[in-house]
Amino acid sequence: MKKKPVLILLLIGAVFSLLGFNPGLAGFNVKVDGVKIHFNRFIVFVLPGDTIRINAEGKKSDQLVIQYSEGHLIEKMRFHWEYVAPSTKGNHELIVLHNNQPEKMVLNIFVMVPASEQKGEYLNSYHIGKYPEKLYRNNPAYEKPRGFIEVTQANEDLLISPHFRLKQFICKQQPGHWPKYMVLNPKLLIKLELLLEELNKKGIPVNTLFIMSGYRSPYYNASIGRGIYSRHIYGDAADIYVDTNHDNAIDDLNRDGKADMADAVVMRDIIDSLDKNPKYHYLIGGLGKYKKTSAHTWDIHVDTRGFKARW
Numbered sequence: 001m002k003k004k005p006v007l008i009l010l011l012i013g014a015v016f017s018l019l020g021f022n023p024g025l026a027g028f029n030v031k032v033d034g035v036k037i038h039f040n041r042f043i044v045f046v047l048p049g050d051t052i053r054i055n056a057e058g059k060k061s062d063q064l065v066i067q068y069s070e071g072h073l074i075e076k077m078r079f080h081w082e083y084v085a086p087s088t089k090g091n092h093e094l095i096v097l098h099n100n101q102p103e104k105m106v107l108n109i110f111v112m113v114p115a116s117e118q119k120g121e122y123l124n125s126y127h128i129g130k131y132p133e134k135l136y137r138n139n140p141a142y143e144k145p146r147g148f149i150e151v152t153q154a155n156e157d158l159l160i161s162p163h164f165r166l167k168q169f170i171c172k173q174q175p176g177h178w179p180k181y182m183v184l185n186p187k188l189l190i191k192l193e194l195l196l197e198e199l200n201k202k203g204i205p206v207n208t209l210f211i212m213s214g215y216r217s218p219y220y221n222a223s224i225g226r227g228i229y230s231r232h233i234y235g236d237a238a239d240i241y242v243d244t245n246h247d248n249a250i251d252d253l254n255r256d257g258k259a260d261m262a263d264a265v266v267m268r269d270i271i272d273s274l275d276k277n278p279k280y281h282y283l284i285g286g287l288g289k290y291k292k293t294s295a296h297t298w299d300i301h302v303d304t305r306g307f308k309a310r311w
Contacts, residue, residue, distance in 0.1 A: 021200040021207065023193070024162025027103040029057035030064070030096060035186065035282075039193065043108040043160040043186060047147050048087040052109070055080050056098065067095040071109070085111055089150055091158060108160060112147030113181065121219060123148060126174065126181050129219025136229045141306045145235065148181040161189045163196055163207055169214030169238070173223075182215040183235030187304040191274065191283045192238065195302075198270045199242070204253055206242050212299055213239040231286060237303035239290070242267070249297045264289045264298040271302050284308055 026040040033044075033052050044052060056062035056079035064081060066073060070092045072084040086092055089111045096105040113123065121129050128148070136142040149166070156167035170180050192209060199206050216224075216232040231237035241250040241264065253263040268289050275284045286309035288301040 020205055021196075022162070023197045023200075026096075026098075026105040027101060028062075028098040028105070030098075030105065031055045031057050032107065035190075037105070037107075037190075039105070039162050040103065041106045041108070041159060041162055043110055043158075043184075043189070045110050045112055045147070045149060045184065045186070046085040047114055048085060048089070048111055050085045052083050052085065053080070054083060054094075054096070054107075063099050065097040065100075067097070068093070083109070085109055087111070089113055091155060108158065110149060110160075113150050114147050115145055118148075123181050124150075124179060126177060126179070126217075127219045128181060128217050129222065131218055131233065132228050139306070142229060142234065145183045149184060151178075151180040151182060153178055160184075161193055163193060164189060164209075164211075168208075168211040169235075171215050171217050171220050172213075173217060173220040181217075183233075184215060185234070185236035185304060187283055188236045188238060188302075191271070191280075191285075191302060191304055192240070194274055194280070194283075195267065195270055198274075199253075199267070202266075204242070204251075204266075206244055206251075209238075209240045210243040211238050211240055212296055231303040231305050234305075236285070236305065237301065239296075239299050239301050240267070241297055241299040243297075250299065259297070261289065261291065261298050264300050268300050271300070275308060286310070 024039050024041060026038055029036055029038045032054055036057055046052060056064050062079050064079060066081055070086040074082040076082060092109045094107040094109055096107060117123060118128055121127060131144040151166055151170055158166045160166050169184050170182050196206060213232060215235050218233050221230050221233050242253060244251055250259050250263045252259050253266040268287060271287050274280050283304050285303040285305040286301060288311040290299050292298050
């Protein structure tokens with residue numbers, strides 16, 4: 001007799017908890033504007049007044065109960081909701097309950113600052129720079145962002161998925177300047193969470209990743225000599241490594257007694273296998289590995305650009 005997917009997810013979560021790692025599974029899935037979410041905490045970026053669609057992922061008998069304090073909620077059917085985001089920028093929580101189960105999902109609905117508020121190359125004195133006018137190969141994945149996430153000292157520590165915080169992805173420019181602005185694609189978070197889960201399945205205990213480079217504004221990206229179509233400026237790329245002892249060096253992931261490129265390859269191979277899995281085709285993207293330099297340790301680049309790229 002086959003086990004139900006929900007029970008399997010809960011069993012996996014229980015096993016990881018015993019091992020010291022909790023993957024943060026909600027025990028049920030929902031789709032938010034077509035993107036499947038199964039974590040107990042996740043973030044959705046919107047513009048003021050945007051409408052997002054929330055669907056139960058499963059049988060039509062599935063029922064969602066959604067609790068909220070700001071915005072406007074419309075129930076289309078018991079498994080299909082539409083939520084109109086408030087006009088107030090910043091974070092607004094939705095609590096999603098499923099079929100009266102005790103597990104809940106917290107959706108952080110983060111209202112961004114519209115890109116139209118950028119004046120020249122600046123947004124509120126933060127240097128954004130210029131996005132390319134022409135799409136790379138006419139690919140819509142290279143469209144300019146609709147809005148920017150305003151990061152403040154009050155919200156930088158916001159938990160945006162089970163194991164990642166907003167501050168891990170901010171650009172390295174203008175230290176000490178607040179607020180900061182950034183772009184982040186939630187698909188990148190899903191891919192990084194899956195990488196964490198697979199690392200722990202391999203017996204490598206790690207609760208988050210070191211994000212060496214997340215978002216880069218076009219201004220900052222140009223200042224360090226990177227290409228104008230870098231996926232970092234679109235918020236769906238990260239250069240990462242595992243560093244549980246915080247010594248600024250990649251951990252010995254393959255347990256051969258040393259830290260080197262072979263450890264970065266452990267992460268690369270996991271991401272490559274995810275990209276080959278039809279279940280995660282919507283997360284497919286670029287994947288590269290980088291040698292150690294005077295500035296950083298061995299690491300890998302991962303993104304969700306929508307097509308396969310390797311280097």
